[in-house]
Amino acid sequence: LFYVSLGVLVLQTTSLVLTMRYSRTLQAEGPRYLASSAVVCAEVLKIVACMLLVFRDHNFSVRAMNRVLKEEIFNKPLLTLKLAIPSGIYTLQNNLLYVALSNLDAATYQVTYQLKILTTALFSVSMLGISLTIYQWLSLVILMTGIALVQVSSLVICVSGQLSLKPTVIEQAVCFSDC
Numbered sequence: 001l002f003y004v005s006l007g008v009l010v011l012q013t014t015s016l017v018l019t020m021r022y023s024r025t026l027q028a029e030g031p032r033y034l035a036s037s038a039v040v041c042a043e044v045l046k047i048v049a050c051m052l053l054v055f056r057d058h059n060f061s062v063r064a065m066n067r068v069l070k071e072e073i074f075n076k077p078l079l080t081l082k083l084a085i086p087s088g089i090y091t092l093q094n095n096l097l098y099v100a101l102s103n104l105d106a107a108t109y110q111v112t113y114q115l116k117i118l119t120t121a122l123f124s125v126s127m128l129g130i131s132l133t134i135y136q137w138l139s140l141v142i143l144m145t146g147i148a149l150v151q152v153s154s155l156v157i158c159v160s161g162q163l164s165l166k167p168t169v170i171e172q173a174v175c176f177s178d179c
Contacts, residue, residue, distance in 0.1 A: 017101070017110055024102040035098030039091060111150040118143055 024032065051065070058064035073080055100109055121140055124130040132140075 014110075017106055020098065021101045021106045021109070024098060035095050035102075038098065039094045042094070043091070108150055111147055114143060115147060118147075 024035075026032075054068055055062070055065045058068060097113075100113075104112070118140055121132065121136070125132060
């Protein structure tokens, strides 16, 4: 069951990135969709899914669902307000993910995005005092090495000293002609 769950998670994450990348780089007539519109639609779908789960958990009773929502959201305004800061940051992050996918290839994006694991681990150790096992530290070193290799491989370095990030065909041709 663990490996099935892991496989589904890998498939979902990979297909999401590839679909987002394809939709952001698709050369079609007219303007592209706004990333913020996609983020809002995704969040609305999540709210609807959560509402359906609450509805199911309370024996499909609209009255019970309304009571729970009123108790948990409206009757606790301070707690709800505290959640506004992380949710705002999460929304900003999702918008920036679309920007990143519009400007990076999918492999570079996916590997670089895994830096969140490294930063979370480092903040957990430094701020929360959590200790990591030797295998966890080794995994973080391997992750950092992979990220560094992907970033280095996306650079084109010429003997003449020119350095280009995400080089175009023309930039590559100029770079190789100088070498």
